[in-house]
Amino acid sequence: MSVPFLRTPEHRAELAAEADRLLEFAAHSVHPDGGFGWLGDDGALLLERPVELWVTCRMTHVAALGLLMGHVACAELVDVGVAALTGRLRDAEHGGWFASVGPDGPVKTDKESYGHAFVLLAASSALAAGRPGAQELLTDAIEVHDAHFWDAAEGLVVDVWNRDWTELEPYRGVNANMHTVEAFLAVADVTGDAAYRERAARITTRVLGWAAGNGWRIPEHFDPEWHPVPDYNRDSPAHPFRPFGATIGHALEWSRLALHVDAGLVASAQALFDGAVADGWAAxxxxGFVYTTDWEGRPVVRQRLHWVVAEGLAAAAALYSVTEDDRCSDLYAQWWEYARTHLIDLEHGSWRHELDEHNAPASTVWEGKPDVYHAFQAVLVPRLPITPTFAAAVRDGFLEQVR
Structure with a gap:
């Protein structure tokens, strides 16, 4: 019996080399004022852009993984992230974290669930890596999240508060909930508190229910009572965080996350995966995967974003580990070849973040290469078991302990 491509020693070596290359690229994003800045297509730091909370958190998480994998230079990068999250990005007056900061202080003072989920993730990974200040950061992040974002009655998180937590935006969204699932699983793994895994399961159950009732196309946008708003952003369909319609990459990402929550959810994970492939690949x-489709599965935004392919690779690898279905392995091989041909930038580093419908470099949705989080996780998933989550798994010696 032949070994599937994603399990061959040659590909495992390729994944390890790509992880090293991505970590080298990430090191250039340290901002002189603190935190991690936005990198351009050529890998240069774009100092005119503010430091974003989500970018700093994601880079801190990746650096912690790098340190756990034996890259000792990543210790300094993790500490840069922890310092920014306990310093310039934190709101010392009202608590929580600013969405972005510039040379003169906060640029965007909203308290976003999306960014706060990544604070939980970054702090969890830094704690797994044993970095100073990580435990205090995680304790703070948990307290803020529990006080302001987790809605126990709904089993979901709310989205955006103003700076002093007195006004909650009426919008509710699945994107923030998706990353909160990832964060809650990480928190559960590093703290041993099973309540956060149970929360992740509650969120996932709600989202899978919505998807199953909508042809496995996930409703993304909701009103305050959690009624879907299917026409949301119809006039701004290429929004980087709240696009109109069904987001192909999110279906793939939820497919993998459902398995991390409970491998018994394989039927739902497979349905999400199959629907995303049918609607999104070479549509x-x-x-390449289109960014979004309408509710009948027709392409809306035809840009090819790197993170969608990365999540496709991760989902295919995760599903293969549970099902050993050759189709998942074959699709993985096809998509890796696509990434190698069109996305992996050997000249300037990282992966090209956006291509147009002809697979030429573009910047309609994303400018530059702001972070390596999706690509880095994509090159780890085939080398790890389904559980525990990334940092705990690498810490506990499970890297390459996959059949």
Whole structure:
């Protein structure tokens, strides 16, 4: 019996080399004022852009993984992130974290659930890596999240508060809940508190229910009572965080996350995966995943974003580990070849974040290469078991302990 591509020693070596390359690229994003800045297509730091909370958190998480994998230079990068999250990005007056900061202080003072989920993730990974200040950061992040974002009655998180926590935006969204699932699983793994795994399961159950009732196309946007708003952002369909319609990459990401929550959810994970592949891959004739479709599965935004392919690779690898279905392995091999041909930038580093419908470099949705989180996780998933989550798994010696 032949070994599937994603399990071959040659590909495992390729994944390890790509992880090293991505960590080298990430090291250039340290901002002179603190935190991690936005990198351009050529890998240069764009100092005119503010430091974003989500970018700093994601880079801190990746650096912690790098340290756990034996890259000792990543210790300094983790400490840069922890310092920014306990310093310039934190709101010392009202608590929580600013969405972005510039040379003169906060640029965007909203308290976003999306960014706060990544604070939980970054703090969890830094704690797993044993970095100073990580435990205090995680304790703070948990207290803020529990006080302001977790809605126990709904089993979901709310989205955006103003700076002093007195006004809650009426919008509710699945994107923030998706990353909160990831964060809650990480918190559970590093603290041993099973309540956060139970919360992750509650969120996942709600989202899978919505998807199952909608042809496995996930409703993304909701009103305050959690009624879907299917026309949300119809006039701004390429929004980087709240696009109109069904987001192909999120279906793939939820497919993997459902397995991390409970491998018994394989049927739902497979349905999400199959639907995303049918609607999104080469939907307009050219290879690559389209960004979004309408509710009948027709392409809306045809840009090819790197994170969608990364999540496709991760989902295919996760499903293969549970099902050993050759189709998942074959799709993984096809998509890795696509990434190697079109996305992996050997000249300037990292992965090209956006291509147009002809697979030429573009910047309609994303400018530059702001972080390596999706690509880095994509090169780890095939080398790890389904549980525990990334940092705990690497810490506990499970890297490459996959059949």
């Amino acid at each position: 307009d004739g050219a290879d």
